[in-house]
Amino acid sequence: MSLLAASSPVWMLAQAAPPAEMGSITLAHYLVVSAVMFCLGVVGFLTRRNLIVMFLCTEMMFQAAGIALVAFSRFHLHHTGQSFVIFVLTVAAAEAAMALALVVLLFRKRESLSAGEWRDLRG
Amino acid sequence: MGEVINPFILYAGVVLGGLGVLLALPRKRISPQVIGGLLGALGVGVLLIGLGLKASPEKQLPNVYFYVFAAVALGGCLRVITHPRPVYAALYFILTILASAGMYLILAAEFMAFALIIIYAGAILITYIFVIMLATQAPAEDEEEAAAPEYDQVSREPALAAVCGFVLLAALSTMVVRGVRGIEVNRGQAAFQSQEAMERVPRRLERALHRAKAISADEAVYLTPDGLPVIDMHTGTVVVARPDPTGVRGAFAEASRRSVAIPSSFDARNVESLAFDFLNRHPGAIELAGVILLMAMLGAVVLSRRQVELDEEAKANQSRRLSAEGEA
Amino acid sequence: MIERLSLLYPEIVLFLGACLVMVIGLSPKREVRSLCGFASAGSLLIAGLLAINTSAGNTTPLPGLLPYVKAILAGVGLLLVLLLSGVVDRRDEEEIAAGRRAFSAMRSNRAEFHAFFLFSLMGAMLCATADDLIWLFLALELTSLPTYVMVAVSTRGTRAQEAGVKYFFLGALGAGIFLYGFALLYGGTGSTNLAQIARELARQGAAGDINPIAMAGLMLAVVGVSFKIAAVPMHFYTPDVYQGAAAPVSAMLAFVPKTAGFVTILTLVSCAGWSYGFVDGRDVYGAGFALPAELRIALWVIAALTMTVGNVMAVLQTSIKRMLGYSSVAHSGYMLVGVLAGAAAGEESGYSFAQSGVAAVLFYLLVYGVGNLGAFAVLASMERRNPDGELVEADEFGDVRGLCRSSPLAGWTMVLSALSLLGLPPLLGFFGKFGLFSAGIAAGDYALVVILGLNSAIAAFYYLRLVAVSLLDEPQGSTYAPTTILARPLAGAVSALGVIVLIAFAEPLMQAATKAGRVAPMTLGVSPEGVRRAQTTELPEPGTGDRGAPSGAPAPEGEHDGAGH
Amino acid sequence: MNSGSIIPVLNLLAAGAEEGHASAGPVAHGPWWVALIVVLPMLGAMLCGAAAALKVRSKLPAFLTVGLLGASCALAVSMYLELAGGRSITVSYRWIDFAWGTGEGQRLVANFGFYIDSLTCLWMLFVTGLATLIALYASEYMSHDQGVGYCRFFAAFNLFVFSMACLVMGDNLLLLYLGWEGVGLCSYLLIGYFYKRPAAVAAAKKAFIVNRIGDLALALGTMLAFVHFGSVEYAVIFAKAQPYIEAIKSGHLDQVPFVVQVIPLLFMVGAFGKSAQLPLYVWLPDAMEGPTPVSALIHAATMVTAGVYLIARTYPIFLCSEYALPVVAWVGALTALLAATIGMAQFDIKRIMAYSTVSQLGYMFAGLAFLSSAGAAYHVFTHAFFKATLFLCCGAVMHGFAGQLDLRKLSGVAFMKGWGIVGLAMLIGCLNLAGVPFTAGFFSKDMILAESFVTMGPGYQVLGWVLLLTAGLTAYYTFRVFFRVFVGPKTFEPGDELHAHDDHGHDAHGHDSRGDAHAEAEHGPAGHAAPGHGHDFHPHAPGWAINLVLLILAAASIAAALPYFMGEHGGWVPKLVHESSATTISDGHGSTAAFLASGLHEPGASAHGTLFGQDPHKIMYYVSGAIGAVGIAIAFVLHYAGRKTAGTSRADALVPALGPVAGWARRKWLVDELYDALVRTPLWVLSHVFHLIDKLLIDGLVNLFGWLPRAAAQRLRPTQGGDLHGYAAGMAVGLGAVLILVWMLIL
Known part of the structure; x- marks a missing residue:
């Protein structure tokens, strides 16, 4: 069993009865991994107090979506999912750039990365 | 199910x-x-x-x-x-x-x-x-x-x-x-997208046909006036034809048209298909992503400028405090 | 793409405007820099005019959305440009004008601030153009990313930064949620194209149940996007952010991302159909033309909770901005009633504004945008210097006491805006509420309409308090003075005038909203025959002829047609 | 076409020609410009509002108002010239058009349309005309208050005319209701104009609250009418009511559904509220706290006649009811008597005029009920002029004597320098009110009185006598005022701020430094040092505007008699009424529905009642003339002959003879005490029981509604603890809840 998926022609897959290596069971594996990753991201966002790590957790959620997209892309035998992932990466990069700039700004202000420092607005 | x-x-x-x-x-x-x-x-x-x-x-x-x-x-x-x-x-x-x-x-x-x-x-x-x-x-x-x-x-x-x-x-x-279990692969769609990608690479298809000896040396993949090959995904065939004997470039002798099976070794490669999907299907989204990146860059710049201001302010405050202390 | 390009002219103009503004803002000349606002306004004006003349799209489930949404975004955006003047860089500009400091391009944020605003509007417009999940995702991000920065830099205090961090981080969490939803939706339907998703969901619905993956995706997407509209359970950030940001920015937050969010939700929900597609009690579109029960119940609960939580929490507030934040939550709840009530079907006759929930939502967006802007504009136009020499806006109820007497223009703006937001006849807000009520009744969702009515009554508590404080109380001891930036009270006055003048144009606006809220016929054909009919007649079908592509081939964009034949 | 709609005025100038609503009979499409009659006052209100915002400190708003109202009046005249006699509808804007089905009664159409017939023209003529004149009067009267208050006054004034025009001209009940509420609101605003005075605020509140009762009834009636007739448009309602009238004519009262009988009763209660009839009249005398021009316009001439208008307008529905008109008759006549007796014993001249208004309104209602809608309308018409004259005279007196209104403290005013015109106008007004022969008031009152003896109805003969008695009382109390205040020895005592009945600023006129300087500069021999006042006071004779208006109005009051001789059947006004929806079943005399139905109706003259065996119409001239003369004579003897001072008269000697009765009358027949005794004391125990229930249930519910959001908010507040993580947790929990919901539904 090789690392790379056997690259049988997509157009032939389209004619053959079942997709050779991407049955629904296998898809379920990837989706479960993706769901676990997503939920770990949520848990991390809720438990970590460090703003940077919290943002890492949202990146984790994005990554979970990426895995699901690529898996679906493979299952559906077209590349739209992969294209989607490219855009997800772009947005993740953009968000990260801004988030990190913001975090540094906040750090300068309070000398702390804790999210708990910012709780003056309430009620 | x-x-x-x-x-x-x-x-x-x-x-x-x-x-x-x-x-x-x-x-x-x-x-x-x-x-x-x-x-x-x-x-x-x-x-x-x-x-x-x-x-x-x-x-x-x-x-x-x-x-x-x-x-x-x-x-x-x-x-x-x-x-x-x-x-x-x-x-x-x-x-x-x-x-x-x-x-x-x-x-x-x-x-x-x-x-x-x-x-x-x-x-x-x-x-x-x-x-x-x-x-x-x-x-x-x-x-x-x-x-x-x-x-x-x-x-x-x-x-x-x-x-x-x-x-x-x-x-x-x-x-x-x-x-x-309930998801169905839309094979037609997959085939259609694959076909679209293959249509973009007629020369490579031709080379594969030659290599598999499926066509004679003077035959070429038939191209419509739009420059696209005629591929039938159902049967897995492509239309080939001889070039027009009168020698007009790009013209085919219509009588010599025939369908041949696409060799199993041929495929539009993954990267090609992805590129096709990415560039052909989502050109607007690419521009949009560009705008987002530009915007993010600006955002980061603005936020870091604000940091510079904060630092300046802190310094100014400190000097003010020091001078006030000095006066006292 | 070329055909779709013509739909994108407004966005392109806004982009060019943003670029122009960024360049202008770097000029060392003060006069040139001060053109930033004019350049933004100009590009918005052109974009608005182009938007009005844009033909409706033909590839989205709600094709009529496009010109209407873009036009109201540009229109309210123009007012917002007025209001946003002087939010950043004011002190710097004052010092430069006084000759105390030289201009430094490194310190100036004004151009970027305006550019962000234009980017955000552009993103919201793109949401209306979207015919693809990828596009929708990018457009949503483009709408919200600039607003994060705008909030964080809107004032110099730590409150704006706190607001910024809360907004950004929770927004990122929301984005993660709806992105995951989009991914599952793609997986469950096999396409990112919205029209095709709609068709696939209809097919699944007609065959039995919608695939759980698609269903989960839809729910995650709707819940995630409800962050943008500040609906329960994603509403928590709203009051803090509205309070922490400068009032003009809060006014913008209450309109631009909200519009984008509602457009997205309407688009997503239209992909799944509407439950009340009954004409005279007959289910003319087959049982498939139904909002899936899961989605309907979830939206119902969300709508009811959103209204109630928003209104209830607003009652207690002492900060007007915070109160307006909660009321923004409540208004989203009202609009969700319209979302639930559903769309006017594709037929030209037989449906009216009073029966179309989508039209009601679209109209209400405008109504809410105008009224809300007025209230925030009043806050933005009252300011005082704090001990640090910074200008602080009015915020507490005490700050607007007797405003009608001390500064009648601002006072009456506040009164009119509050009354319109309350929905008092005959102000504009009433017509907005009227649409939502009648759509709810027409859809037969009486329980929700009753909740809506009760909530409107609760809303009277705090809106009337605002009116009473500014109209009836004696002005006393307010240290706030009218701002020197005349554009802000002007924006308020225009919006207050709009609350009255637009009554006269309510009819054409409602007609426009009705037109905009019409579901494309392709999502209606839901019975198996309908699906086939929709596929064969409604959509340009590439490769049906000579290529013999199997049924259900996609038609994401027009140019494949050209390529195929 | 069935969406809710409002369309800009000018856009729809062409929309008059639009089809789209059902109509009955020959209803023509009216010209577009009638909308301007309504729009111009609105424009005025906006301009005055703008003037207030700009803090204009000149008479500009007044002149704007006069100009615009004058234009409106001119348009009303031209409307009369063009449209009176026919029926036409001008749809200016499609306002509400809301369908929820295709069936009958499933579509609510209420356009901003105007139903123009003769009745409308009649009402609009005197509404706009009087409004213009009174605005002119007020321009001077309110001049002390120039500034924001002045603008505010005229803005509300314009708004009132706008609302009144909506009420009168609207082509549907909804628009009427809108105007109805609008005039109520403006009345509230104007009564409470001196909002710093508790009495004014209390009076404004009282007026508003009492009116709410009537408004509620009107709203219910409108709803019922919509439910039953499937429309709120007059044209449709009248068309659908026609079969019922036919049925009654042929004696089949049982064919009229119960609902149709109830609708006029509800309308009637609404009319009682607005037109101050028993038992809802209590607000009108208190409403005199407002500035006098307001009292003249709103509380004497126009708004209070809205009730009369309502009944006249919806006369076809009233004709369908068995009980409505008789009830109206009794209530009207009793109100007339009661108010007149109270008026006899009052000392505040403005209050006397207020009670006389209530009394005269009672006449009008009785007239309507006696199937003499023409008489009622004519009385409204004449009353509008002479009562406005009277009020404005009172206002002039008040203006000149620093708010003095007590008839015991003023005397001989007409003979003072500069007060001649006021005296003359007052005399003309009094003659009219007293019904002295050949005045307008005489003719209009006679039309009603005579009809009471002619019409068949439950106890109508008795009511006729009651009304005749009231006419005598009216003559007495009217001339009591005249003889005491305007003639006799010249003496006066200026009012002071504390018990003043008019404007604060106005009272201050004589007291602030400017006023003092003015008074001293013009100090003359006529001045009279008021006891208890630290300085001299000089009465302030009215200026040109007030005099001009008084002259015009006095002339108009006289001229109002002329229409009586124009044409047959009682003249011009009845002709207009008979051309409108307010026409009675038969051209001649009839009887009410109840009598028609019970078969008492006999065709022809035999249905006529008689008075002293004669035709009441002829004999009434003499009878009422004689009664009026007796009243005036008594007033002369008691209040003029031999009177030496302002404070005492022969009547005082009579008071002990009357025993407690005079005191009762002075105390408004102890109505307030009566309410106490009849309503409060017996119900005291019950009320405590109810109070408990109220407290536990109703208050509880109300408080609960107020308390619940707060309590819930207090509970929810911790969710907004300001912590980023808390919010994120909330979002995640919410998301989980939604997913679990979906999960449950899928499983």
Whole structure:
């Protein structure tokens, strides 16, 4: 069993009865991994107090979506999912750039990365 | 429609995983992180193996490497959310990204795998690490553990978060495993998209035909006036023809048209198909992504300018205070 | 793409405007720099005019949305440009004008601030153009990313930064949620094209149940996007952010991302159909033309909770901005009633504004945008210097006491805006509420309409308090003075005038909203025959002829047609 | 076409020609410009509002108002010239058009349309005309208050005319209701104009609250009408009511559904509220706290006649009811008597005029009920002029004597320098009110009185005598005022701020430094040092605007008699009424529905009642003339002959003879005490029981509604603890809840 998926022609897959290596069971594996990753991201966002790590957790959620997209892309035998992932990466990069700039700004202000420092607005 | 997984196994896995995460989350006292990690791994293992149990013997089981990558990726994730030092968390996230890239490889998304490593692990995460280093004082040599700030060492409401997250997981995974059997591959669509990609590479198709000796040397792939080959995805054939004897460039002798089977060695390569899908189907989205990146750059610039202002203000305040003290 | 390009002219103009503004803002000349606002306004004006003349799209489930949404975005955006003047860089500009400091391009944020605003509007417009999940995702991100920065830099205090961090981080969490939803939706339907998703969901619905993966995706997407509209359970950030940001920015937050969010939700929900597609009690579109029960119940609960939580929490507030934040939550709840009530079907006759929930939502967006802007404009136009020499806006109820007497223009703006937001006849807000009520009744969702009515009554508590404080109380001891930036009270006055003048144009606006809220016929054909009919007649079908592509081939964009034949 | 709609005025100038609503009979499409009659006052209100915002401190708003109202009046005249006699509808804007089905009564159409017939023209003529004149009067009267208050006054004034025009001209009940509420609101605003005075605020509140009762009834009636007739448009309602009238004519009262009988009763209660009839009249005397021009316009001439208008307008529905008109008759006549007796014993001249208004309104209602809608309308018409004259005279007196209104403290005013015109106008007004022969008031009152003896109805003969008695009382109290205040020895005592009945600022006129300087500069021999006042006071004779208006109005009051001789059947006004929807079943005399139905109706003259065996129409001239003369004579003897001072007269000697009765009358027949005794004391125990229930249940519910959001908010507040993580947790929990919901539904 090789690392790379056997690259049988997509157009032939389209004619053959079942997709050779991407049955629904296998898809379920990837989706479960993706769901676990997503939920770990949520848990991390809720438990970590460090703003940077919290943002890492949202990146984790994005990554979970990426895995699901690529898996679906493979299952559906077209590349739209992969294209989607490219855009997800772009947005993740953009968000990260801004988030990190913001975090540094906040750090300068309070000398702390804790999210708990910012709780003056309430009620 | 049969179940993909026994629900009991599913929920058992989720509960185990939740317990594991709960234990693994850092606390004030020493927390049983190792046990938690193991328990979590067990939970995920139960989930995945439970999925495998129902698979038909050969075909449906995923590549063995999948299990390796999944274990590394999820292990990395767990460490990201449990490690008390943010730098390590970021490094573990790189591990997760690498493992994800591995999974992309299994899923025949080579381009995306490498793009992920280059963009995510190579660029984004390195930025994270820079910022973490920037925003954290280096620990003194003798008190390494104590230097980590309290907010990094103790997680907030671990029980609530774990319960919440894993209830979410239970719901999500239930729906996912119930749904996978019902998804139908739209073969027509797949074939259509594949065909579109193949139409863009008539020369390569021609070379493949020549190599497979499916056509004679003077035959070429027939091109419509639009410059597209005529491919029938149902039968797996393509129309070929001889060039027009009158010698007009690009014209074909209509009488010599015939269909030949496409050799099985030919395929529009993954990257080609992806490129076709990416550039041809989403040109607007690409522009849009460009605008977003531009905007993000501006945003980062504005925010860092604000930092400069803050620093200036702090200095001004300090000097004012000093002068006031001096007067007093 | 070329055909679709013509739909994108407004966005392109806004982009060019943003670029122009960024260049202008770097000029060392003060006069040139002060053109930033004019340049933004100009590009918005052109974009608005182009938007009005844009033909409706033909590839989205709600094709009529496009010109209407873009036009109201440009229109209210123009007012917002007025209001946003002087939010950043004011002190710097004052010092430069006084000759105390030289201009430094490194310190000036004004151009970028305006550019962000234009980017955000552009993103919201793109949401209306979207015919693809990828596009929708990018457009949503483009709408919200600039607003994060705008909030964080809107004032110099730490409150704006706190607001910024809360908004950004929770927004990222929301984005993660709806992105995951989009991914599952793609997986469950096999396409990112919205029209095709709609068709696939209809097919699944007609065949039995919608695939759980698609269903989960839809729910995650809707819940995630409800962050943008500040609906329960994603509403928590709203009051803090509205309070922490400068009032003009809060006014913008209450309109631009909200519009984008509602457009997205309407688009997503239209992909799944509407439950009340009954004409005279007959289910003319077959049982498939139904909002899936899960989605309907979830939206119902969300709508009811959103209204109630928003209104209830607003009652207690002492900060007007915070109160307006909660009321923004409540208004989203009202609009969700319209979302639930559903769309006017594709037929030209037989449906009216009073029966179309989508039209009611679209109209209400305008109504709410105008009224809300007035209230925030009043706050933005009252300011005082704090001990640090910074200008602080009015915020507490005490700050607007007796405003009608001390500064009648601002006072009456506040009164009119509050009354319109309350929905008092005959102000504009009443017509907005009227649409939602009648759509709810027409849809037969009486329980929700009753909840809507009760909530409107609760809303009277705090809106009337605002009116009473500014109209009836004696002005006393307010240290706030009218701002020197005349554009802000002007924006308020225009919006207050709009609350009255637009009554006269309510009819054409409602007609426009009705037109905009019409569901494309392709999502209606839901019975198997309908699906086939929709596929064969409604959509340009590439490769049906000579290529013999199998049924259900996609038609994401027009140019494949050209390529195929 | 069935969406809710409002369309800009000018856009729809062409929409008059639009089809789209059902109509009955020959209803023509009216010209577009009638909308301007309504729009111009609105424009005025906006301009005055703008003037207030700009803090204009001149008479500009007054002249704007006069100009615009004058234009409106001119348009009303031209409307009369063009449209009176026919029926036409001008749809200016499609306002509400809301369908929820295709069936009958499933579509609510209420356009901003105008139903123009003769009745409309008649009402609009005197509304706009009087409004213009009174605005002119007020321009001077309110001049002390120039500034924001002045603008505010005229803005509300314009708004009132706008609302009144909506009420009168609207082509549907909804628009009427809108105007109805609008005039109520403006009345509230104008009564409470001196909002710093508790009495004014209390009076404004009282007026508003009492009116709410009537408004509620009107709203219910409108709803019922919509439910039953499937429309709120007059044209449709009248068309659908026609079969019922036919049925009654042929004696089949049982064919009229119960609902149709109830609708006029509800309308009637609404009319009682607005037109101050028993038992809802209590607000009108208190409403005199407003500035006098307001009292003249709103509380004497126009708004209070809205009730009369309502009944006249919806006369076809009233004709369908068995009980409505008789009830109206009794209530009207009793109100007339009661108010007149109270008026006899009052000392505040403005209050006397207020009670006389209530009394005269009672006449009008009785007239309507006696199937003499023409008489009622004519009385409204004449009353509008002479009562406005009277009020404005009172206002002039008040203006000149620093708010003095007590008839015991003023005497001989007409003979003071500069007060001649006021005296003359007052005399003309009094003659009219007293019904002295050959005045307008005489003719209009006679039309009603005579009809009471002619019409068949339950106890109508008795009511006729009651009304005749009231006419005598009216003559007495009218001339009591005249003889005491305007003639006799010249003496006066200026009012002071404390018990003043008019404007604060106005009272201050004589007291602030400017006023003092003014008073001293013009100090003349006529001045009279008021006891208890620290300085001299000089009465302030009215200026040109007030005099001009008084002259015009006095002339108009006289001229109002002329229409009586124009044409047959009682002249011009009845002709207009008979051309409108307010026409009675038969051209001649009839009887009410109840009598028609019970078969008492006999065709022809035999249905006529008689008075002293003669035709009441002829004999009434003499009878009522004689009664009026007796009243005036008594007033002369008691209040003029031999009176030496302002404070005492022969009547005082009579008071002990009357025993407690005079005191009762002075105390408004102890109505307030009566309410106490009849309503409060017996119900005291019960009320406590109810109070408990109220407290526990109703208050509880109300408080609960107020308390619940607060309590819930207090509970929810911790969710907004300001912590980023808390919010994120909330979001995650919410997401989980939604997913679980979906999960449950899927499983």
